[in-house]
Amino acid sequence: MLEVKDVQLRYGDFIAVHHLDFSIRPGEIFGLLGTNGAGKTTTFRVIMGLLEPTEGEVRYYGDSVGYHNVDEIGYMIEERSLLPKMTVKEFILYIGQLKSMPKPLILERLDYWLEYFDIVSYKDKKIKELSKGNQQKVQFMSPLINDPKLLVLDEPFAGLDPINTDLFVKVIREFQKQGKMIVFSSHQLDHVESFCEKVVVLEKGEVIIQGDIKKVKEDFKKLTISINADVDVEILQGLDGVYRVIEDTDAIRVKIKSDEYVRDVFDYVKSCDNIRKFDVEQASLSEIFVAKVGGARGQV
Amino acid sequence: MAKFKFLIMHGLKSRLLKKSFIITNIVLGLVIVGLVNVPSIIDFFSGEEEIESQHVMVVNDTHDDAFPLEETLLAHFNQAYEHEQYKAYEGDLATFDDFWETGDIDILLVFTGDLIAPDVDVYIKDDGHRNHILSNIQVFLNEYQDIQYANYTFIEAPDVGDDPGMDDETRMFIQGIVSILVLPMFILIIITTQFLGVDIIEEKSSKAIETIISSVPAKVHLLSKIVTNITFLIVQSVIFLVFGILGILISHAILTTTDIEAMSLLAELAERIPNWPGMLAFMLAFMIVGTLLYLCLAALIASIATTQEDYQTFQAPLIFLLLGSYYIAIFLPMLGLDSVVQVAAYIPFFSTLIAPITYATGVTGLMETVLILILTGAFTVLFMYYIAPIYRVAILSYEETKFFKRIAFYVKKAFAKNK
Numbered sequence: 128m129l130e131v132k133d134v135q136l137r138y139g140d141f142i143a144v145h146h147l148d149f150s151i152r153p154g155e156i157f158g159l160l161g162t163n164g165a166g167k168t169t170t171f172r173v174i175m176g177l178l179e180p181t182e183g184e185v186r187y188y189g190d191s192v193g194y195h196n197v198d199e200i201g202y203m204i205e206e207r208s209l210l211p212k213m214t215v216k217e218f219i220l221y222i223g224q225l226k227s228m229p230k231p232l233i234l235e236r237l238d239y240w241l242e243y244f245d246i247v248s249y250k251d252k253k254i255k256e257l258s259k260g261n262q263q264k265v266q267f268m269s270p271l272i273n274d275p276k277l278l279v280l281d282e283p284f285a286g287l288d289p290i291n292t293d294l295f296v297k298v299i300r301e302f303q304k305q306g307k308m309i310v311f312s313s314h315q316l317d318h319v320e321s322f323c324e325k326v327v328v329l330e331k332g333e334v335i336i337q338g339d340i341k342k343v344k345e346d347f348k349k350l351t352i353s354i355n356a357d358v359d360v361e362i363l364q365g366l367d368g369v370y371r372v373i374e375d376t377d378a379i380r381v382k383i384k385s386d387e388y389v390r391d392v393f394d395y396v397k398s399c400d401n402i403r404k405f406d407v408e409q410a411s412l413s414e415i416f417v418a419k420v421g422g423a424r425g426q427v
Numbered sequence: 428m429a430k431f432k433f434l435i436m437h438g439l440k441s442r443l444l445k446k447s448f449i450i451t452n453i454v455l456g457l458v459i460v461g462l463v464n465v466p467s468i469i470d471f472f473s474g475e476e477e478i479e480s481q482h483v484m485v486v487n488d489t490h491d492d493a494f495p496l497e498e499t500l501l502a503h504f505n506q507a508y509e510h511e512q513y514k515a516y517e518g519d520l521a522t523f524d525d526f527w528e529t530g531d532i533d534i535l536l537v538f539t540g541d542l543i544a545p546d547v548d549v550y551i552k553d554d555g556h557r558n559h560i561l562s563n564i565q566v567f568l569n570e571y572q573d574i575q576y577a578n579y580t581f582i583e584a585p586d587v588g589d590d591p592g593m594d595d596e597t598r599m600f601i602q603g604i605v606s607i608l609v610l611p612m613f614i615l616i617i618i619t620t621q622f623l624g625v626d627i628i629e630e631k632s633s634k635a636i637e638t639i640i641s642s643v644p645a646k647v648h649l650l651s652k653i654v655t656n657i658t659f660l661i662v663q664s665v666i667f668l669v670f671g672i673l674g675i676l677i678s679h680a681i682l683t684t685t686d687i688e689a690m691s692l693l694a695e696l697a698e699r700i701p702n703w704p705g706m707l708a709f710m711l712a713f714m715i716v717g718t719l720l721y722l723c724l725a726a727l728i729a730s731i732a733t734t735q736e737d738y739q740t741f742q743a744p745l746i747f748l749l750l751g752s753y754y755i756a757i758f759l760p761m762l763g764l765d766s767v768v769q770v771a772a773y774i775p776f777f778s779t780l781i782a783p784i785t786y787a788t789g790v791t792g793l794m795e796t797v798l799i800l801i802l803t804g805a806f807t808v809l810f811m812y813y814i815a816p817i818y819r820v821a822i823l824s825y826e827e828t829k830f831f832k833r834i835a836f837y838v839k840k841a842f843a844k845n846k
Contacts, residue, residue: 175641198642
């Protein structure tokens, strides 16, 4: 179990992380979300023990995180962090040995992951000779090689194409099934909510949303109703509880303040012709985020 | 500890097993062995050349006919002329005029009158020898006149316990030699600091450093880099030493298996520098301690830089320090500014290159040089102790401010955290 207990990190008057408090249990996927500069990377550095919090503490199975237990953790930073002059094999051997792994075990796991990511033929190639996508695969392999109990991934999906994203998601799900803890950051909220159970959304170091995603959505009362029917938009806008109507190409989206107004919208739509769709949806994470701090829809 | 050992082994392997390192050392090995054996090699290849013999007859009909004139003159003739050999003519001549008809005699010298100002009849078949013969007769006569007119008694200076020091000629010679020997030290320190700096900046600029530092503490990373590079320096020095010994052995083999009488370069040096073992020991000790200090500085600079270009710019102070000490080490002793050099030898970054020279030239004695070494070592430990926290902060930061502003920021952050 990983516990981040009331962590605050301050540089003089500047507060990089403001009283962050969350925990992750084995088998949980935790999302740390926020805009660029929100404090996600700083939080990861605190979790990894690279930065000492000004207040609070990080506990890993009741113990502090340090170099005595860091071999059980896999850490991938946001930017490409490879040694390009090394071959794939040399790099993974290097990282594996830094995790105190014996060489034969590293090579065995290296072969497994090379096959998994379909880059077996690049084993003895220099990293700088690989394409960006394959370099990203190698980078993703580095925190996996020690079969960690806790996987800390900073923006693992940044710049990935959909096929590779699915591949990475599959690995994360596999780790989850094995009872491992995964904490990752992303600014692609729509993507995160599809497989994350718990989230913390940071903005300028402060927590603006926190908890179980389902609960967060429930607590956020506002709903979206997607309608396909011959409706009059002006009438919809005039209904009680409706605060916004968006005319998308595939449907009309009606934003309502809470579920108590669904009935009124439904009653109106029922009176219209050609009804093909009436879906009541909870707000997406990005909508919740936008509502809390503002920003572009779907991309914070 | 295991990770520390791994980092050192990994660093050493990636350096020592490089093709460029192996090829460079093979070439350097040949050069060093060759340099050590330059006199032997020259003699070896010129050994085939036939030495021409000149048969000389010296007739001493002077008042001092007991003086071994022929023997003395032959010694003079042979002293400076390696490719000719002047030998005494074994035969006899009935008259001096027979000289021209007798085939196996080349030079006939007939001394009459007073040997201090003799009349000399010179018979020479090959005019090419004339100047050599006449100049050496003149030199001999000057010496003979000295012997006759002066009676020298050398009075030793009273022993007052002072170090008599070394004569100017020896001192100039040692300065010249040490200046040459300091050059490889200078180059090795530059190479080693470059290796360390590039190593660190490569990891930092590729961002791999964060993955590494998440597995090993920054202090261990710093120490591993320093130990790797100092070990590399020692290995490289040992390789040079082995090449030197190999050169001496080859030289010895040449001298014992042939009748060449040349001395090896090292043997000549050893003969002319009386305190060479101490000098060599100090050079090695100062090179190791001094390189450690320069490596700490290089590591600090590399951790502050964010890109290779940054590092190239920021390392200027390090290069200036090294260049400064190199020029002080070479030129100030030549100008006779002994007290300035002596003071400079105490300044840690300068002592590396200067102290071995001050010892070799007698500006600092044994105990004083040991004291300088201890002071430099203590300063290095202290320096390492203080840069470690700065390195820890700087290695994971990517500030883009100006150099000194950046340093000030990291120092503030490093020591604020430690309180």
